[in-house]
Amino acid sequence: MERAEIIGLSPIIIEPIVRAALAEDLGRAGDITSDAIIPAEARARGILAARQPGIVAGIEVAATAFRLLDPQTKVEVLRHDGDDVTAGAAIATVAGKARALLSAERVALNFLCRLSGIATATRALVDAVQGTRARVCDTRKTTPSLRALEKYAVRVGGGVNHRFGLDDAVLIKDNHIALAGGIGASVSKARERLGHMVKIEIEVDRLEQVREAIDARADVIMLDNMPIPDMRRAAGMASAAGVVVEASGRITAESAAAIAATGVDMISAGWITHSAPILDIGLDFESD
Amino acid sequence: MERAEIIGLSPIIIEPIVRAALAEDLGRAGDITSDAIIPAEARARGILAARQPGIVAGIEVAATAFRLLDPQTKVEVLRHDGDDVTAGAAIATVAGKARALLSAERVALNFLCRLSGIATATRALVDAVQGTRARVCDTRKTTPSLRALEKYAVRVGGGVNHRFGLDDAVLIKDNHIALAGGIGASVSKARERLGHMVKIEIEVDRLEQVREAIDARADVIMLDNMPIPDMRRAAGMASAAGVVVEASGRITAESAAAIAATGVDMISAGWITHSAPILDIGLDFESD
Amino acid sequence: MERAEIIGLSPIIIEPIVRAALAEDLGRAGDITSDAIIPAEARARGILAARQPGIVAGIEVAATAFRLLDPQTKVEVLRHDGDDVTAGAAIATVAGKARALLSAERVALNFLCRLSGIATATRALVDAVQGTRARVCDTRKTTPSLRALEKYAVRVGGGVNHRFGLDDAVLIKDNHIALAGGIGASVSKARERLGHMVKIEIEVDRLEQVREAIDARADVIMLDNMPIPDMRRAAGMASAAGVVVEASGRITAESAAAIAATGVDMISAGWITHSAPILDIGLDFESD
C-alpha cells in the first residue's frame, strides 16, 4: 500500500491522547531536571533516528507532543508513516527550545516506538502472505485507551482493521452460540434485531459448522485454530457461497504463508498489537 | 517479595482507567452481539485461566471491569497478584449475567494479560540477579496513560520503580550535561534549585565521569551501556562513596547476571514495560 | 418488536450523560428553591404520567437522574420502554426525599420526553410500513452528544439503526462520488482500503446509477429522493442482485407506505430524531 493511501487519524482524535500523555509525564511540577539546569533560552536540534530496521508509524503523533510543549518547535519529517527504514536512518528532525525538546522527548518516543513496532509486526505478516488473496487484520486485543492509534499503526503496516469495538460489527463466538441456541439462531437473531449496516461474523472451529454458518447467511466466517486441510476446505466452501473467510488463532509470520495458501480472505492476529516489541527509535541531539 | 508486601493501587486510580477502557470498547451502541442474541436473564460462569506459565498481575483491575458493567457480578480470586501460575491454572472465577460477562471480557483480559506480561518479564530479570545485591527497576518507557498500572505490574514482578514522571526526581542525561555545562555544574544547579526531597541521578558512560559524579555528590549514578569491567570499577568507587549505582542499557535476562555480579545496586530495563509480550490468559465459560 | 428484544444501553454509557445533565441544571449552587423552602426531611411520592398517547422510551435514563441525586429514591417502573401508553397513563412512580425528587424532576423529564418523542415518531413510521418488507432506520441527524440515547429510542420505537458515526460504515454520497471519480472507483477504493467488517453504501438519485452501484458490488444502495416508479425498478434490480436498498429523503408517516410498497428493504428518516416533538410526560406529586 502506498503512503498516500493509508487511512489517517484526525487531530481531534490524536491531540487529547497526546495531551493526556504529556500531563501524565509532567505531573505536578513539570520537567524539573531540564527546568533546573538548562537555560530557558537554550536552543537545540535533534534527530529522531531508527536504531533498528522497521516500518515507521506515528510521526504525526510524536510531532504533536513536541508542538504541544512549544508551538514554535520545528518538526521536519524525513520519512513518512509506512516508510521502511534501516538502522540509523533519520526519520525526522526537531528544532527549538532545548527545554521543550527534552521535556517532550520521552512521550514522543513512547508513542513513535510503540506504533512503529506495531506497523513493523504487521508488515512482517503482510509480507509473509504476499502473493495470496489473504489480507492481514487486527483484533480488539489492543492497549486500553490507545485502540484508535494502534489500529492506525496496523493500517500503516499494510493491514486492515477488524472491528473497532463491541458496537460496530457483530462477532459471534462459541460462548454466544451456546447461550443463543446454535449458529443458525445466533445469526438470524442478530440479522433481525440489528440494522443493515452491520456485518455479522461467526466463529467456528469445526468443518461442519462452516456449512451451518453459510446456510445462516453470515457475512464472515472466522475459522478458529482450524487444521490447515480443514481450513482449505472451509475456504473453498465459503468462496463458493460468496462468504468472506477469516483465519484466526496464534498466527505468526512463520505460519502465515501456509494458512494464506488455503485461500482464506483474511488473517487476523492479536499479537501485532498486544505483543509486538517496540521499534527502537532514539532522539540524538546534534552538536553545533 | 511476598504478596502482602506489594505496594498496591488505589481504586481512585484504577477505576477511571477501566471506565475509559470500557467506554472505548462499548462505543456508542454497546455490545451489540451479546445484546442482540443472548437473553437478558441468561447467567453464566467463567474461569480466567492461564494459557502459559507466568506471574499474575492486575486481577483487581480485571475484576473492576466486570463489576463496572454489573455490580452484581461475583469475582472469586483464586490466585493473587504476584503468584506464579502454570499453564492451565485457574486465576479467578466470574459469575453473573451472561451479557455483562461477555461485554467485559475483552477489556478485563486486555488489562490482565498486559500487566501479567510485564510482571512475568520483571520476574525473569529479578530471578536472573538473585543472590546479588542488585534490584531490578523500570523506566519511563511505559504505555502512554497506563504508567501507574504498568509500574504497579513491575512491583508485582518483584521490581521496584524508577521515577514516575519528569517531576518526582532528577535524571541528568548526556544532553542535559552538554547544555548545562558539565557534570559538576548540572548536579549543583539541581541541588540548589530543587527541594530536599528530590533525588538526583546522573547518567555517565565513561569511567572518568563516575569520579566527577561522586565529587558532585549525586545521589545516584547511572552507568549507561558501560563495559562490564568498567562497571565493576564504577560500582566499587560509588559503593565506597556511599552513592547508589544503576546499570542501564538493553539489559536482558541473559546479560543481567553478569551485570549484577559487578556489584551495582540497581538494574533498570525499559523492555519489561515497552516490549514484554502479554501473558496469555483466557476466559473459559463453563457448561452447566 | 417485543420489549425484551430491544437492544439496550449500558449504564457505562447512560450515567455520564445524566450526570452531566444534572450538573448543567444544578449549576454552582444547586436547587436553591427546594433547598431554601422545603424541609430536608420532607418526603414525597410522584407519578410520571403521560399527558398524551405515545411510546415510552428512556425510563432507565430518567430513573438514573433520580437515583444519582439520592440513591435511596425508589423508582417503580409501571410501563416499560417500548410500551404504548394512553394519555393519563402512569409510567412509573418515584418516592423519596422531596428535595431530591424536585431537583431531579426536570432533567429526568427532559430525557424521558425527548426519547419518548423519538420512539413515538419512529413507531408511527414503523406502523405505516407494516405488512411490507421495509424496515425503518435513523440517520446521523441526531442531537450532538446524545446520539447513543437517541438511536436507542429509535430501537425502542421499532426501528433499527443506521451507522453510529463516520467510522463504523461507509456511506458514499454525491460529493464523494464527484471527488473520487465515479461510483465504480468510489466503491472499489473503499473496498480495497477498508476491512472486511465494514459495509459500503452508496447514494444514488438516478436509475442508471443503480446498475453502476450493483456492478460495483456495493452492499447497500441508497435511493435519494427518487420517484416512486424508479424506486420500484431500483428495488427490483437490487433485490435480484442480492443488494440491500434503502429509500431516503423527507419520508413521512404519510408517504412511507407508498415507498415501502416499492419493495425497498429500508426506509431512513432524519426527522424522527431531529424534529420529532417530545412526548409530553409530567411528574404529578401525590397528596397523602
Add this chain to the structure above:
Amino acid sequence: MERAEIIGLSPIIIEPIVRAALAEDLGRAGDITSDAIIPAEARARGILAARQPGIVAGIEVAATAFRLLDPQTKVEVLRHDGDDVTAGAAIATVAGKARALLSAERVALNFLCRLSGIATATRALVDAVQGTRARVCDTRKTTPSLRALEKYAVRVGGGVNHRFGLDDAVLIKDNHIALAGGIGASVSKARERLGHMVKIEIEVDRLEQVREAIDARADVIMLDNMPIPDMRRAAGMASAAGVVVEASGRITAESAAAIAATGVDMISAGWITHSAPILDIGLDFESD
C-alpha cells in the same frame, strides 16, 4: 432586535461542546468514507444554504466545527445570526480541504439546523405578540447538555431567557408550595435564606393566589394555564403592585396574541426548545 444586540456566546463555552460532538461522530477511526476515497490534497467549496425560510442561528458554532477539523478552512458568513432567510438563501460559504469539509458537514449542520429551528420558532412567537408589552422567554425544557446553546438561539430569535438552571433564580411551583406551607411562607423563606441578587418567582393557577403572591412580595408571578379573563385581572393586579407577570402553559403562536393582549409582561414557552422542528439547511458543494 438588531443583530448587534444579541447577547452572544463565548468560545470558552462553544468549543468544548463542538469538540465533543466531533469526537462523537468521528468515533475511533474518523471519517472512513472520505479518507478512503478522496485524495488528501483535494479541495472543495460549499455553500450552506437554507432549504426553507426561517431565522439563522448558530453560524459561529457551525464554523467552529469546520475550523476544528482544519484550522485553514475559510468560512465566509453571508447571513448572520438573527437574519431572516428565504428558501435557497446562501448563509455562508466554506472552502478548504475536501476531506475536512465532508467530515465536519454533519456536525456543523446538526448544530446549525437545530439552533436555527429554535430561533425560527421563537421568532414566530415574538411576531405574534408584537405591539403588546409581552416579551417571549424560554424554560428549562432544553436538550440535556445544550442549554447554553439553545438559550442563545432563543435570544437570536428575539426572546429573552428565563433562568439557566436550578441555581440562578427561584421558581416556586405548586409542589413546593404544598410542601413549604403556602405561598406566603414559601416566598418569605426564600427571601430570608437567599441573597439579594436572586429573583423569586411563584407559580399560581387561581386568581386568589395572585393576591397572596403580591402580598408575599414575589418578584414575578407565573400564571399557569389560567383562563384569559383571569389572566387579564391578574395582570392588572400585578401591574398595579409593580410585580412582573409571566403567562405559561402550552402557549402557541396561535394563542399567544390573545394572551399577550391581557397585559402580561412575559410569555414563556417550552416547545420552542423541546419541540421546534429544525430549520432545514444543507451544504451544497460547488462544481468548479
Add this chain to the structure above:
Amino acid sequence: MERAEIIGLSPIIIEPIVRAALAEDLGRAGDITSDAIIPAEARARGILAARQPGIVAGIEVAATAFRLLDPQTKVEVLRHDGDDVTAGAAIATVAGKARALLSAERVALNFLCRLSGIATATRALVDAVQGTRARVCDTRKTTPSLRALEKYAVRVGGGVNHRFGLDDAVLIKDNHIALAGGIGASVSKARERLGHMVKIEIEVDRLEQVREAIDARADVIMLDNMPIPDMRRAAGMASAAGVVVEASGRITAESAAAIAATGVDMISAGWITHSAPILDIGLDFESD
C-alpha cells in the same frame, strides 16, 4: 441561622471536586508511605479535633474524602456545619482501614480547614452587624474551581451569597458605565436585553450617582468605598425608593458595625473568601 436552614450542597457537586483532589494528592503511585509500611489489614480510629475556636464547615466534604478511599470507613459526625466549636472540640470520628484513613487525611483536612476558616470569618462579620438590618454576603473573589464550596461556607457562617458568576446577575461597575454611556443607559440596556429573572446591580461611589441609579430603576445599588455619612444618606434614599443597598470596599469585622449602622441592606466582603486564614483542625489517632 439554624443548622437546618443552611442551603446545602448536592453530592453531584461535591464528589467530583473531592475526587479530583484525591487524584491530585495520590498522583501516579498512591500513598507510598502508608502502603509500604502499614499492614493492609491494620485498622485505626481518629478524631477530627479543632485546634482553635471557630465555626465548622465542610464536614460532608471531608467525609466524602474518607469514603471515596474506602466506602467501609465509618464517619460519625459530632458537630455539624455551622456549629461553634472551642479549641479541642471533637468534630467527628473516623474509623476504618488505617491506610485509607492516613491516605485521605490531608485532603479531608485541606477542605475542612479552609471551609471552616471561611465560615469563621463570615461569622465574625455577621456577629459584628447583629442588631442591624444588614446582612453579610460574599463576592466572586473566590478560589478558582472552588466557588461552589466556598460560597457554601459563607452560608454556613451565616452570610448569604452574592452572584455565583458572570452569568446569573448583572453588576455594572465603573468601567462598564464609562464604556456604556452612563448609569441610565447601562441599566436600561441591561433591562431591555436580559430576561426578567435577572437582578441588576450598579456600583456607585458618589452620592449624586445614587439618585441616578434609583431613577434608572436598578434593583440594587452598590456603594463602593463611600464615606459613612454619604452611605447613610444613600441608604436613606434607596430605602425610600425600595431599592436594595449594598456597602462594599475592604469592610472588616472592625469597620462593619459602623457601616451597618448607616442602614444599608447588605455588606459584601471579599476577604472572607480570599484571605481568611484556615481554621486549624487536626486528625488525632487514638491509641487502643
Add this chain to the structure above:
Amino acid sequence: MERAEIIGLSPIIIEPIVRAALAEDLGRAGDITSDAIIPAEARARGILAARQPGIVAGIEVAATAFRLLDPQTKVEVLRHDGDDVTAGAAIATVAGKARALLSAERVALNFLCRLSGIATATRALVDAVQGTRARVCDTRKTTPSLRALEKYAVRVGGGVNHRFGLDDAVLIKDNHIALAGGIGASVSKARERLGHMVKIEIEVDRLEQVREAIDARADVIMLDNMPIPDMRRAAGMASAAGVVVEASGRITAESAAAIAATGVDMISAGWITHSAPILDIGLDFESD
C-alpha cells in the same frame, strides 16, 4: 534567587486550570453584564496595578486568562514573577476588546492575587532566615486542585518545594510509626519496598528519636514542634551524620530566625499556602 532561576510551569499544566476557572465564572450564559451593555467593537486598555507592596507571582497565569477569552489581547509584562513591587506599581498592561478584558478580569486577578500572596508570604520567611543555612519550603496544605500553581508561587517567593503528593517521597509521621512498629522498622520497610529514587523523611518530636532516625538511615529528619535547644542538638547530630534536618510546626516570620539559627537545613511552613492573605492587585482601566 534571580528571576531566570525560578523553576517554571508548563502551559500544559496552566491552561486546563485557567480554562476551568473561566468556565466556572462564565457559567451557562457568559458575562451578561458586559455583553448586554458594552458595544462588541469597544476596545480598552488596563493596567494590573499593585495596591500594596509584595512579590508578584502568576503573571503568566493571569495572561492566559485574558488570552483564552480573546487570543488577540495584548499583554505586556512590566514586572516579572519574583519581582518586588511597591503599592501602585504597574505590573502589566492588557489591551484589546473591552468585553474580553472585563470578562477575564476577575479570574485573572483571583489567580494573580492568590499566587502573589503566597510568594509574598514565602519571601517574608526567606528574608527572616537570611544569613543562615536554612531554606524555606512548603507542605501539602495547599488548595485542592491548585497544588501545582501554589507550589510554583512558593518557588517564586524564594522557597523550595517539599513533596508534591503522597507518591513522590516518603514522610513517616507519628501515626505511621505507631502502626508500623517503630522508627527503625518504618524506615527499613520503606527502604526495602520502594525504589532508589525516593527520599525517606521521618517526623520526630523528641531528641532520643533523632538518634533512632539517624541509625535507621533516614534521608531527612523532621523536627516537629521541638524546643529550640533540642532542635539545636538535633541539628548538630544530624549534620554530623550527613542527614538533612527540617524544622516544622507553626513557624512564623517572627519565630523563623531563632529556629534557623539552630542550624537546621530546612524550615517548612503550611501557612504560606493555606493562610497567606492575597496580595491586593487591581485592574485599572485607562481613559483615552
